[in-house]
Amino acid sequence: MEASFSICSVAQRLLKSPAMEEKPDITKAVRQHAQIDEFFTGGFAVRGEDKAAGELEKLADEVRQCRGCPLGSVRTNAVPGEGNPNARIMFVGEAPGADEDAQGRPFVGRAGQLLDKVIAACGLKRSDIFIGNILKCRPPENRDPRPDEIISCLPYLQRQIEIIDPEVIVALGAHAARTLLDTNKSIGQLRGQFHEYYAGLGRPPIKLMATYHTAYLLRNYSPDNRRKVWEDMKKVLAELNLPIPKQAAH
Numbered sequence: 128m129e130a131s132f133s134i135c136s137v138a139q140r141l142l143k144s145p146a147m148e149e150k151p152d153i154t155k156a157v158r159q160h161a162q163i164d165e166f167f168t169g170g171f172a173v174r175g176e177d178k179a180a181g182e183l184e185k186l187a188d189e190v191r192q193c194r195g196c197p198l199g200s201v202r203t204n205a206v207p208g209e210g211n212p213n214a215r216i217m218f219v220g221e222a223p224g225a226d227e228d229a230q231g232r233p234f235v236g237r238a239g240q241l242l243d244k245v246i247a248a249c250g251l252k253r254s255d256i257f258i259g260n261i262l263k264c265r266p267p268e269n270r271d272p273r274p275d276e277i278i279s280c281l282p283y284l285q286r287q288i289e290i291i292d293p294e295v296i297v298a299l300g301a302h303a304a305r306t307l308l309d310t311n312k313s314i315g316q317l318r319g320q321f322h323e324y325y326a327g328l329g330r331p332p333i334k335l336m337a338t339y340h341t342a343y344l345l346r347n348y349s350p351d352n353r354r355k356v357w358e359d360m361k362k363v364l365a366e367l368n369l370p371i372p373k374q375a376a377h
């Protein structure tokens with residue numbers, strides 16, 4: 128059941144609240160209001176973790192059967208994505224590579240191992256988050272995704288985001304960031320600040336942080352690039368009120 132709420136009424140209430148007079152966060156307030164609404168209208172009980180997990184698995188089965196673009200006939204395995212159905216953070220990459228194609232799982236090659244390190248540095252585990260890609264099947268020779276492939280495949284990711292409803296999306300690399308934000312800006316221009324991803328009418332926007340893809344980081348493993356990724360992730364942790372681990376805080 129969709130919770131009904133009014134952005135204006137929430138904003139008005141916030142502006143009247145002395146505790147929030149300085150800098151009201153409308154996105155957070157709308158999300159909290161929707162959750163309260165959902166609880167009192169009974170939606171909370173039917174949209175629990177089990178239901179989200181079931182919906183994600185059904186969607187993953189659809190992806191595994193999909194022949195919606197030419198990549199469906201050249202893949203070994205589709206890679207629907209995996210992780211916590213109630214994740215607060217969702218990582219979105221570009222497309223599966225050779226290792227992912229062979230195993231049917233996202234981010235399991237060298238770039239995936241580096242992503243594991245980034246996740247661990249944040250004090251998190253893979254089971255805390257959800258990882259997916261813009262394309263669910265590997266483009267031959269790891270070439271860039273083509274516009275027609277993105278148009279065919281994007282609805283799967285959009286439905287995953289809708290089901291998981293994360294608080295923050297981390298877009299890994301230019302293709303993920305540009306696709307989700309519908310922009311042609313470079314990753315250098317997009318990273319380092321929060322953007323808003325719109326999941327649909329009646330839904331509050333989701334905060335999106337763009338950062339370098341770990342495959343790019345592997346190819347350009349400089350202290351400066353590593354620092355930039357860590358700066359981006361610290362902003363994500365701060366947004367979620369999560370502690371910044373001491374060993375990685377400098």
Ligand code: SF4
Binds near residue numbers: 262264279280
């Ligand atoms: S890339 Fe996406 S649209 Fe194309 S076949 Fe795979 S799942 Fe279907």
